[in-house]
Amino acid sequence: MCYAIPGKVIGINNNIALIEYFGEKKEALTDVEGLRVGDYVFAQGGVIVERLQEGDALNILDSWRETFFRLKERDRRLAEEAPLSGDADPKISGILKKGEEGIALTRDEMLTLFRCREKGELSLLYQAANRIRQKVHKNSSCVHGIIEFSNICRNDCDYCGIRRDNHHLERYRMEIDEIVDAVTSSVRELGFKALVLQSGEDGYYTTDRLIEIIHKIRERCGVLLILSIGEREMKCYEELYNAGARGVLMRFETSNPDLYGRLHTTLSYNNRIQTLKGLKETGYIIATGALIGLPGQIEEDVIEDILLARSFDAEMYSFGPLVAHPDTPLATTPPVDIDTVLKVIAITRLMHHDGNLLVTSAVESLFGKKGVRQALMAGGNSMMINLTPARYRKLYSIYPGKGGGGEDIQTRISDTVSLLRSLGRAPTDIGIKEKKGP
Ligand code: SF4
Numbered sequence: 001m002c003y004a005i006p007g008k009v010i011g012i013n014n015n016i017a018l019i020e021y022f023g024e025k026k027e028a029l030t031d032v033e034g035l036r037v038g039d040y041v042f043a044q045g046g047v048i049v050e051r052l053q054e055g056d057a058l059n060i061l062d063s064w065r066e067t068f069f070r071l072k073e074r075d076r077r078l079a080e081e082a083p084l085s086g087d088a089d090p091k092i093s094g095i096l097k098k099g100e101e102g103i104a105l106t107r108d109e110m111l112t113l114f115r116c117r118e119k120g121e122l123s124l125l126y127q128a129a130n131r132i133r134q135k136v137h138k139n140s141s142c143v144h145g146i147i148e149f150s151n152i153c154r155n156d157c158d159y160c161g162i163r164r165d166n167h168h169l170e171r172y173r174m175e176i177d178e179i180v181d182a183v184t185s186s187v188r189e190l191g192f193k194a195l196v197l198q199s200g201e202d203g204y205y206t207t208d209r210l211i212e213i214i215h216k217i218r219e220r221c222g223v224l225l226i227l228s229i230g231e232r233e234m235k236c237y238e239e240l241y242n243a244g245a246r247g248v249l250m251r252f253e254t255s256n257p258d259l260y261g262r263l264h265t266t267l268s269y270n271n272r273i274q275t276l277k278g279l280k281e282t283g284y285i286i287a288t289g290a291l292i293g294l295p296g297q298i299e300e301d302v303i304e305d306i307l308l309a310r311s312f313d314a315e316m317y318s319f320g321p322l323v324a325h326p327d328t329p330l331a332t333t334p335p336v337d338i339d340t341v342l343k344v345i346a347i348t349r350l351m352h353h354d355g356n357l358l359v360t361s362a363v364e365s366l367f368g369k370k371g372v373r374q375a376l377m378a379g380g381n382s383m384m385i386n387l388t389p390a391r392y393r394k395l396y397s398i399y400p401g402k403g404g405g406g407e408d409i410q411t412r413i414s415d416t417v418s419l420l421r422s423l424g425r426a427p428t429d430i431g432i433k434e435k436k437g438p
Pocket of ligand 1: 153155156157160161162163164192199200201274373
Protein backbone atom coordinates (compact mmCIF):
# COMPACT_ATOMS: atom_id res chain seq x y z
CA MET A 1 0.00 0.00 0.00
CA CYS A 2 1.33 3.43 -0.91
CA TYR A 3 1.04 6.60 1.08
CA ALA A 4 2.54 8.70 -1.66
CA ILE A 5 2.17 8.48 -5.40
CA PRO A 6 5.17 8.71 -7.70
CA GLY A 7 5.79 11.95 -9.52
CA LYS A 8 7.86 12.64 -12.64
CA VAL A 9 10.77 15.06 -12.43
CA ILE A 10 10.21 17.67 -15.11
CA GLY A 11 12.86 20.18 -14.11
CA ILE A 12 15.83 20.62 -11.79
CA ASN A 13 17.18 23.93 -10.59
CA ASN A 14 20.17 23.62 -8.25
CA ASN A 15 18.90 21.34 -5.48
CA ILE A 16 15.19 21.84 -6.15
CA ALA A 17 13.29 19.54 -8.50
CA LEU A 18 9.96 20.31 -10.13
CA ILE A 19 7.76 17.24 -9.98
CA GLU A 20 4.53 16.55 -11.81
CA TYR A 21 1.66 14.54 -10.35
CA PHE A 22 -1.19 13.97 -12.77
CA GLY A 23 -0.71 17.47 -14.16
CA GLU A 24 -0.07 19.20 -10.83
CA LYS A 25 3.40 20.55 -10.20
CA LYS A 26 5.20 20.66 -6.88
CA GLU A 27 8.74 21.36 -5.78
CA ALA A 28 10.96 19.18 -3.63
CA LEU A 29 14.56 19.07 -2.47
CA THR A 30 16.68 16.63 -4.48
CA ASP A 31 17.97 14.40 -1.69
CA VAL A 32 18.80 11.55 -4.08
CA GLU A 33 22.15 11.36 -5.92
CA GLY A 34 22.28 11.63 -9.71
CA LEU A 35 18.68 12.69 -10.15
CA ARG A 36 17.71 13.53 -13.73
CA VAL A 37 14.77 15.05 -15.55
CA GLY A 38 12.43 12.21 -16.55
CA ASP A 39 13.08 10.17 -13.36
CA TYR A 40 10.12 9.02 -11.28
CA VAL A 41 10.37 9.68 -7.57
CA PHE A 42 8.59 9.53 -4.28
CA ALA A 43 8.77 12.79 -2.37
CA GLN A 44 7.58 13.52 1.15
CA GLY A 45 7.39 16.74 3.07
CA GLY A 46 9.13 18.52 0.20
CA VAL A 47 12.07 16.08 0.06
CA ILE A 48 12.67 13.43 -2.58
CA VAL A 49 13.17 10.21 -0.66
CA GLU A 50 13.35 7.56 -3.37
CA ARG A 51 13.79 7.09 -7.10
CA LEU A 52 11.70 4.39 -8.80
CA GLN A 53 12.09 2.31 -11.94
CA GLU A 54 9.92 3.85 -14.65
CA GLY A 55 7.91 0.62 -15.13
CA ASP A 56 7.10 0.38 -11.42
CA ALA A 57 6.11 4.03 -11.28
CA LEU A 58 3.83 3.79 -14.30
CA ASN A 59 2.13 0.71 -12.83
CA ILE A 60 1.39 2.52 -9.60
CA LEU A 61 0.18 5.62 -11.44
CA ASP A 62 -2.08 3.53 -13.67
CA SER A 63 -3.73 1.96 -10.65
CA TRP A 64 -4.21 5.39 -9.09
CA ARG A 65 -5.27 7.48 -12.07
CA GLU A 66 -9.02 6.90 -12.00
CA THR A 67 -9.25 6.99 -8.21
CA PHE A 68 -7.17 10.14 -8.05
CA PHE A 69 -9.49 12.16 -10.26
CA ARG A 70 -12.63 10.77 -8.62
CA LEU A 71 -11.36 11.69 -5.18
CA LYS A 72 -10.29 15.10 -6.36
CA GLU A 73 -13.75 15.86 -7.65
CA ARG A 74 -15.33 14.77 -4.35
CA ASP A 75 -12.95 16.99 -2.40
CA ARG A 76 -13.68 19.94 -4.67
CA ARG A 77 -17.43 19.52 -4.24
CA LEU A 78 -17.16 19.29 -0.46
CA ALA A 79 -14.96 22.39 -0.30
CA GLU A 80 -17.24 24.41 -2.51
CA GLU A 81 -20.41 23.62 -0.62
CA ALA A 82 -22.34 26.80 -0.12
CA PRO A 83 -21.65 28.41 3.23
CA LEU A 84 -24.57 28.41 5.65
CA SER A 85 -26.71 31.37 4.86
CA GLY A 86 -27.42 33.53 7.82
CA ASP A 87 -26.66 36.80 9.38
CA ALA A 88 -22.92 36.54 9.75
CA ASP A 89 -21.47 39.60 11.32
CA PRO A 90 -20.00 41.64 8.42
CA LYS A 91 -16.89 42.04 10.54
CA ILE A 92 -16.39 38.24 10.61
CA SER A 93 -17.07 37.94 6.87
CA GLY A 94 -14.57 40.72 6.20
CA ILE A 95 -11.84 39.03 8.25
CA LEU A 96 -12.44 35.71 6.52
CA LYS A 97 -12.30 37.36 3.10
CA LYS A 98 -9.00 38.98 4.02
CA GLY A 99 -7.62 35.66 5.25
CA GLU A 100 -8.74 33.85 2.10
CA GLU A 101 -7.04 36.50 -0.01
CA GLY A 102 -3.77 35.72 1.74
CA ILE A 103 -3.50 38.96 3.69
CA ALA A 104 -2.02 38.45 7.15
CA LEU A 105 -4.60 38.95 9.91
CA THR A 106 -3.92 41.19 12.88
CA ARG A 107 -3.91 39.82 16.41
CA ASP A 108 -7.27 41.45 17.02
CA GLU A 109 -8.76 39.87 13.92
CA MET A 110 -7.46 36.44 14.91
CA LEU A 111 -8.90 36.95 18.37
CA THR A 112 -12.27 37.96 16.92
CA LEU A 113 -12.37 34.68 14.99
CA PHE A 114 -11.26 32.71 18.04
CA ARG A 115 -14.11 34.25 20.05
CA CYS A 116 -16.78 33.16 17.54
CA ARG A 117 -19.41 31.03 19.27
CA GLU A 118 -22.38 31.21 16.95
CA LYS A 119 -22.88 28.06 14.82
CA GLY A 120 -23.27 29.88 11.49
CA GLU A 121 -20.11 31.92 12.04
CA LEU A 122 -18.14 28.86 13.05
CA SER A 123 -19.28 27.10 9.88
CA LEU A 124 -18.14 30.07 7.81
CA LEU A 125 -14.73 29.99 9.48
CA TYR A 126 -14.24 26.25 8.96
CA GLN A 127 -15.45 26.41 5.37
CA ALA A 128 -13.10 29.30 4.57
CA ALA A 129 -10.17 27.32 5.99
CA ASN A 130 -11.19 24.22 4.07
CA ARG A 131 -11.48 26.19 0.82
CA ILE A 132 -7.94 27.50 1.29
CA ARG A 133 -6.70 23.98 2.03
CA GLN A 134 -8.40 22.68 -1.10
CA LYS A 135 -7.19 25.52 -3.29
CA VAL A 136 -3.55 25.22 -2.18
CA HIS A 137 -3.07 21.52 -1.47
CA LYS A 138 -5.80 20.22 -3.76
CA ASN A 139 -6.84 16.89 -2.31
CA SER A 140 -3.39 15.78 -1.20
CA SER A 141 -3.07 14.70 2.41
CA CYS A 142 0.05 13.32 3.97
CA VAL A 143 -0.08 10.27 6.18
CA HIS A 144 3.10 9.87 8.15
CA GLY A 145 3.92 7.02 10.48
CA ILE A 146 5.28 7.39 14.00
CA ILE A 147 7.43 4.94 15.94
CA GLU A 148 7.90 5.64 19.64
CA PHE A 149 11.16 3.95 20.53
CA SER A 150 11.63 4.88 24.22
CA ASN A 151 9.32 6.12 26.95
CA ILE A 152 12.19 7.09 29.25
CA CYS A 153 12.53 10.83 29.83
CA ARG A 154 14.71 12.97 32.05
CA ASN A 155 12.11 15.76 32.11
CA ASP A 156 9.05 16.28 34.20
CA CYS A 157 6.53 18.23 32.10
CA ASP A 158 3.33 18.63 34.10
CA TYR A 159 0.99 17.40 31.35
CA CYS A 160 2.94 14.34 30.22
CA GLY A 161 2.23 10.77 31.26
CA ILE A 162 5.79 9.58 30.59
CA ARG A 163 7.32 12.31 32.75
CA ARG A 164 10.23 11.26 34.93
CA ASP A 165 8.23 11.31 38.16
CA ASN A 166 5.43 9.04 36.97
CA HIS A 167 6.48 5.89 38.80
CA HIS A 168 3.35 3.96 37.81
CA LEU A 169 4.61 3.44 34.29
CA GLU A 170 6.55 0.46 33.00
CA ARG A 171 9.48 1.84 30.98
CA TYR A 172 10.94 0.53 27.73
CA ARG A 173 13.72 1.22 25.30
CA MET A 174 13.97 -0.31 21.85
CA GLU A 175 17.35 -1.63 20.73
CA ILE A 176 19.00 -0.07 17.70
CA ASP A 177 18.28 -3.00 15.39
CA GLU A 178 14.73 -3.24 16.69
CA ILE A 179 14.16 0.38 15.69
CA VAL A 180 15.75 -0.13 12.29
CA ASP A 181 13.64 -3.25 11.70
CA ALA A 182 10.44 -1.41 12.69
CA VAL A 183 11.25 1.41 10.27
CA THR A 184 12.23 -0.96 7.48
CA SER A 185 9.03 -2.98 7.72
CA SER A 186 6.93 0.21 7.91
CA VAL A 187 8.53 1.38 4.67
CA ARG A 188 8.81 -1.89 2.76
CA GLU A 189 5.71 -3.72 3.91
CA LEU A 190 3.32 -0.91 4.76
CA GLY A 191 4.46 1.64 2.18
CA PHE A 192 5.19 4.62 4.43
CA LYS A 193 7.40 7.30 2.95
CA ALA A 194 7.79 9.54 5.99
CA LEU A 195 8.30 8.44 9.58
CA VAL A 196 8.62 10.23 12.88
CA LEU A 197 11.02 8.61 15.35
CA GLN A 198 9.87 9.74 18.76
CA SER A 199 11.09 9.23 22.33
CA GLY A 200 11.34 10.96 25.66
CA GLU A 201 14.57 12.85 26.24
CA ASP A 202 16.53 9.68 26.80
CA GLY A 203 20.30 10.09 27.14
CA TYR A 204 20.86 6.41 26.33
CA TYR A 205 20.53 7.38 22.68
CA THR A 206 23.78 9.27 22.28
CA THR A 207 24.63 11.12 19.08
CA ASP A 208 26.65 8.10 17.92
CA ARG A 209 23.79 5.70 18.56
CA LEU A 210 21.33 7.95 16.75
CA ILE A 211 23.71 8.28 13.80
CA GLU A 212 24.02 4.50 13.68
CA ILE A 213 20.23 4.18 13.57
CA ILE A 214 19.92 6.74 10.77
CA HIS A 215 22.74 5.24 8.72
CA LYS A 216 21.29 1.75 8.99
CA ILE A 217 17.86 3.02 7.95
CA ARG A 218 19.29 4.97 5.00
CA GLU A 219 21.18 1.86 3.85
CA ARG A 220 18.00 -0.16 3.84
CA CYS A 221 15.28 2.16 2.58
CA GLY A 222 14.31 5.59 1.29
CA VAL A 223 12.21 7.46 3.81
CA LEU A 224 11.84 10.97 5.15
CA LEU A 225 13.06 10.74 8.74
CA ILE A 226 11.61 13.21 11.22
CA LEU A 227 13.10 13.21 14.72
CA SER A 228 11.08 13.93 17.83
CA ILE A 229 13.65 13.33 20.54
CA GLY A 230 13.59 16.58 22.50
CA GLU A 231 16.29 19.10 23.15
CA ARG A 232 19.88 18.26 22.25
CA GLU A 233 23.03 20.24 21.60
CA MET A 234 22.84 21.87 18.17
CA LYS A 235 26.05 20.04 17.24
CA CYS A 236 24.22 16.76 17.79
CA TYR A 237 21.35 17.88 15.55
CA GLU A 238 23.82 18.99 12.88
CA GLU A 239 25.45 15.57 12.90
CA LEU A 240 22.05 13.88 12.70
CA TYR A 241 21.17 16.07 9.72
CA ASN A 242 24.43 15.10 8.02
CA ALA A 243 23.61 11.46 8.72
CA GLY A 244 20.31 11.83 6.86
CA ALA A 245 17.58 13.04 9.23
CA ARG A 246 15.60 15.79 7.53
CA GLY A 247 12.79 16.86 9.85
CA VAL A 248 12.24 17.63 13.53
CA LEU A 249 8.94 17.56 15.37
CA MET A 250 9.30 19.76 18.44
CA ARG A 251 6.40 21.63 19.96
CA PHE A 252 6.89 24.59 22.24
CA GLU A 253 3.53 23.80 23.92
CA THR A 254 2.86 27.39 24.94
CA SER A 255 4.19 30.75 23.78
CA ASN A 256 3.60 32.24 27.22
CA PRO A 257 7.00 32.14 29.00
CA ASP A 258 5.45 32.30 32.49
CA LEU A 259 3.03 29.50 31.78
CA TYR A 260 5.86 27.53 30.17
CA GLY A 261 7.94 27.99 33.30
CA ARG A 262 5.11 26.76 35.55
CA LEU A 263 4.63 23.58 33.49
CA HIS A 264 8.28 22.75 32.84
CA THR A 265 10.51 22.60 35.89
CA THR A 266 13.38 21.01 33.95
CA LEU A 267 13.19 22.95 30.68
CA SER A 268 13.73 26.56 29.71
CA TYR A 269 11.43 28.51 27.40
CA ASN A 270 14.30 30.45 25.87
CA ASN A 271 16.26 27.32 25.19
CA ARG A 272 13.31 25.72 23.44
CA ILE A 273 12.79 28.72 21.19
CA GLN A 274 16.51 28.99 20.42
CA THR A 275 16.64 25.27 19.65
CA LEU A 276 13.78 25.61 17.18
CA LYS A 277 15.49 28.55 15.51
CA GLY A 278 18.77 26.63 15.32
CA LEU A 279 17.05 23.61 13.80
CA LYS A 280 15.50 25.77 11.12
CA GLU A 281 18.87 27.32 10.32
CA THR A 282 20.43 23.86 10.11
CA GLY A 283 18.02 23.05 7.31
CA TYR A 284 15.54 20.83 9.09
CA ILE A 285 11.89 20.74 8.11
CA ILE A 286 10.14 21.99 11.22
CA ALA A 287 6.93 20.63 12.69
CA THR A 288 5.82 22.56 15.76
CA GLY A 289 2.84 23.77 17.72
CA ALA A 290 1.25 23.91 21.12
CA LEU A 291 -1.24 22.43 23.55
CA ILE A 292 -4.77 23.79 23.62
CA GLY A 293 -6.51 23.89 27.00
CA LEU A 294 -3.64 24.27 29.45
CA PRO A 295 -4.74 25.54 32.87
CA GLY A 296 -4.04 29.26 33.01
CA GLN A 297 -3.93 29.62 29.23
CA ILE A 298 -5.97 32.57 28.02
CA GLU A 299 -7.38 33.32 24.57
CA GLU A 300 -4.58 35.74 23.78
CA ASP A 301 -2.02 33.00 24.54
CA VAL A 302 -3.57 30.76 21.90
CA ILE A 303 -3.32 33.51 19.30
CA GLU A 304 0.34 34.04 20.24
CA ASP A 305 0.87 30.27 19.92
CA ILE A 306 -0.31 30.40 16.31
CA LEU A 307 1.85 33.44 15.57
CA LEU A 308 4.92 31.91 17.21
CA ALA A 309 4.52 28.67 15.25
CA ARG A 310 4.08 30.74 12.09
CA SER A 311 7.28 32.66 12.84
CA PHE A 312 9.30 29.45 12.43
CA ASP A 313 7.93 29.07 8.90
CA ALA A 314 6.99 25.54 9.90
CA GLU A 315 6.34 22.93 7.27
CA MET A 316 3.87 21.28 9.62
CA TYR A 317 1.77 22.54 12.54
CA SER A 318 0.76 20.35 15.43
CA PHE A 319 -1.87 21.91 17.67
CA GLY A 320 -3.62 19.40 19.87
CA PRO A 321 -5.96 19.51 22.87
CA LEU A 322 -4.65 18.67 26.32
CA VAL A 323 -5.84 15.23 27.35
CA ALA A 324 -5.41 15.07 31.10
CA HIS A 325 -3.36 12.11 32.31
CA PRO A 326 -4.38 10.75 35.74
CA ASP A 327 -0.75 10.33 36.86
CA THR A 328 0.27 13.93 36.26
CA PRO A 329 -0.19 17.22 38.14
CA LEU A 330 -2.78 18.22 35.49
CA ALA A 331 -4.94 15.16 36.13
CA THR A 332 -8.09 17.15 36.88
CA THR A 333 -7.84 19.66 34.01
CA PRO A 334 -11.15 19.64 32.12
CA PRO A 335 -10.96 19.06 28.36
CA VAL A 336 -11.61 21.83 25.84
CA ASP A 337 -14.54 21.50 23.45
CA ILE A 338 -14.09 20.50 19.83
CA ASP A 339 -14.82 23.98 18.48
CA THR A 340 -11.88 25.44 20.40
CA VAL A 341 -9.60 22.97 18.61
CA LEU A 342 -11.23 23.48 15.21
CA LYS A 343 -10.90 27.24 15.55
CA VAL A 344 -7.15 26.96 16.18
CA ILE A 345 -6.74 24.73 13.12
CA ALA A 346 -8.87 27.00 10.94
CA ILE A 347 -7.15 30.24 12.02
CA THR A 348 -3.74 28.63 11.47
CA ARG A 349 -4.84 27.71 7.96
CA LEU A 350 -5.91 31.29 7.33
CA MET A 351 -2.47 32.45 8.49
CA HIS A 352 -0.41 29.91 6.55
CA HIS A 353 -2.11 28.75 3.40
CA ASP A 354 0.47 26.23 2.30
CA GLY A 355 1.46 24.78 5.68
CA ASN A 356 0.56 21.24 6.59
CA LEU A 357 -1.85 21.04 9.50
CA LEU A 358 -1.70 17.85 11.49
CA VAL A 359 -4.86 16.43 12.99
CA THR A 360 -3.26 15.08 16.16
CA SER A 361 -4.05 11.75 17.75
CA ALA A 362 -5.19 13.74 20.82
CA VAL A 363 -8.12 14.99 18.71
CA GLU A 364 -9.15 11.41 18.11
CA SER A 365 -8.67 10.48 21.77
CA LEU A 366 -10.98 13.27 22.94
CA PHE A 367 -13.49 13.53 20.10
CA GLY A 368 -13.29 10.22 18.24
CA LYS A 369 -13.31 9.72 14.48
CA LYS A 370 -16.01 12.36 14.13
CA GLY A 371 -13.62 14.93 15.59
CA VAL A 372 -10.87 13.90 13.18
CA ARG A 373 -13.27 14.30 10.28
CA GLN A 374 -14.32 17.73 11.50
CA ALA A 375 -10.68 18.80 11.83
CA LEU A 376 -9.96 17.63 8.28
CA MET A 377 -12.89 19.78 7.15
CA ALA A 378 -11.65 22.82 9.07
CA GLY A 379 -8.29 23.17 7.33
CA GLY A 380 -6.44 20.02 8.49
CA ASN A 381 -4.61 18.01 5.84
CA SER A 382 -2.22 15.71 7.62
CA MET A 383 -2.43 12.64 9.83
CA MET A 384 -0.11 10.27 11.64
CA ILE A 385 -0.50 6.57 12.19
CA ASN A 386 1.10 4.93 15.18
CA LEU A 387 3.42 2.15 14.00
CA THR A 388 5.08 1.46 17.35
CA PRO A 389 5.38 -2.31 17.88
CA ALA A 390 2.27 -3.53 19.71
CA ARG A 391 4.10 -4.61 22.88
CA TYR A 392 5.28 -1.03 23.51
CA ARG A 393 2.39 1.03 22.18
CA LYS A 394 0.34 1.28 25.35
CA LEU A 395 3.44 2.15 27.37
CA TYR A 396 4.02 5.36 25.42
CA SER A 397 1.27 6.84 27.49
CA ILE A 398 1.81 10.58 27.21
CA TYR A 399 -1.97 10.85 27.62
CA PRO A 400 -4.74 8.28 28.09
CA GLY A 401 -5.90 6.60 24.89
CA LYS A 402 -2.68 7.46 23.02
CA GLY A 403 -1.62 4.75 20.59
CA GLY A 404 -4.78 4.08 18.64
CA GLY A 405 -6.48 1.74 21.09
CA GLY A 406 -6.25 -1.97 20.59
CA GLU A 407 -6.62 -2.05 16.79
CA ASP A 408 -3.82 -3.61 14.80
CA ILE A 409 -1.77 -1.52 12.43
CA GLN A 410 -3.53 -2.72 9.30
CA THR A 411 -6.90 -1.78 10.76
CA ARG A 412 -5.67 1.68 11.66
CA ILE A 413 -4.21 2.16 8.21
CA SER A 414 -7.38 1.08 6.44
CA ASP A 415 -9.55 3.20 8.79
CA THR A 416 -7.40 6.24 8.06
CA VAL A 417 -7.38 5.70 4.31
CA SER A 418 -11.17 5.11 4.32
CA LEU A 419 -11.72 8.32 6.24
CA LEU A 420 -9.52 10.30 3.84
CA ARG A 421 -11.21 8.79 0.81
CA SER A 422 -14.67 9.53 2.17
CA LEU A 423 -13.60 13.18 2.09
CA GLY A 424 -12.07 12.90 -1.38
CA ARG A 425 -8.52 13.10 -0.09
CA ALA A 426 -5.61 11.27 -1.70
CA PRO A 427 -2.53 10.38 0.33
CA THR A 428 -0.17 12.13 -2.05
CA ASP A 429 3.02 14.01 -1.29
CA ILE A 430 2.74 17.60 -0.20
CA GLY A 431 5.95 19.19 -1.49
CA ILE A 432 7.47 22.60 -0.97
CA LYS A 433 5.20 25.34 -2.24
CA GLU A 434 6.06 28.71 -3.59
CA LYS A 435 6.17 31.15 -0.75
CA LYS A 436 3.09 33.24 -1.17
CA GLY A 437 0.40 34.57 1.04
CA PRO A 438 0.94 35.48 4.70
S1 SF4 B 1 6.63 16.14 27.11
FE1 SF4 B 1 8.51 15.28 26.25
S2 SF4 B 1 10.17 16.21 27.44
FE2 SF4 B 1 8.29 16.50 28.62
S3 SF4 B 1 8.19 14.74 30.00
FE3 SF4 B 1 7.02 14.19 28.17
S4 SF4 B 1 8.46 13.14 26.82
FE4 SF4 B 1 9.64 14.23 28.38
